[in-house]
Amino acid sequence: MSDNTLASRLYPTRIDIPAQARVQIVVLLNQTLAATLDLKTQTKQAHWNVKGTDFYQLHELFDEIAAELEEYVDMVAERVTALGGYAVGTARAAASNSILPEYPFDILDGKEHVTALADRFAPYAKHIREAIDKTDELGDLDTADLYTEISRTIDKRLWFLEAHLQVAEIKGENGAAGATKTQKAVAVR
Numbered sequence: 001m002s003d004n005t006l007a008s009r010l011y012p013t014r015i016d017i018p019a020q021a022r023v024q025i026v027v028l029l030n031q032t033l034a035a036t037l038d039l040k041t042q043t044k045q046a047h048w049n050v051k052g053t054d055f056y057q058l059h060e061l062f063d064e065i066a067a068e069l070e071e072y073v074d075m076v077a078e079r080v081t082a083l084g085g086y087a088v089g090t091a092r093a094a095a096s097n098s099i100l101p102e103y104p105f106d107i108l109d110g111k112e113h114v115t116a117l118a119d120r121f122a123p124y125a126k127h128i129r130e131a132i133d134k135t136d137e138l139g140d141l142d143t144a145d146l147y148t149e150i151s152r153t154i155d156k157r158l159w160f161l162e163a164h165l166q167v168a169e170i171k172g173e174n175g176a177a178g179a180t181k182t183q184k185a186v187a188v189r
Contacts, residue, residue: 044062
């Protein structure tokens with residue numbers, strides 16, 4: 001059975017959310033599960049490989065963030081199963097279903113890791129906010145609440161990451177999101 005089939009499979013449950021809505025919610029939650037697992041492992045990649053004058057501070061920050069993401073992995077997977085779905089949460093499934101780009105393996109400097117993580121936290125945060133609206137529209141306020149909880153933490157962590165970068169980037173436009181070094185490199189390709 002493929003990951004896509006598993007990601008939308010439902011088991012019988014007494015939850016009063018209609019099956020048609022639950023299928024859509026479970027698929028969305030499984031997309032979130034893949035992205036969350038991916039983001040956690042990318043954060044651990046930064047944690048293990050960061051170098052430079054801010055090594056200890058960033059090493060600890062990245063580990064703390066990864067631990068928070070691990071909690072969300074479990075919460076999202078358990079919500080899938082609470083809705084009668086099948087949680088698709090292996091590393092291989094996460095790699096093939098994540099919305100995030102691959103983490104660069106050729107960086108060591110702390111600022112480069114912070115930039116790479118910020119470039120991944122931003123689309124993940126957008127995905128989470130869109131999921132709040134979608135699950136609310138589908139009548140699942142509990143899942144919308146779970147996404148809201150995740151959103152608050154992810155926005156805070158993105159703020160923490162961007163705070164390391166904003167002094168250098170603030171020379172641009174007043175508060176407008178400028179293209180980062182990583183985004184410029186992707187655009188050139």
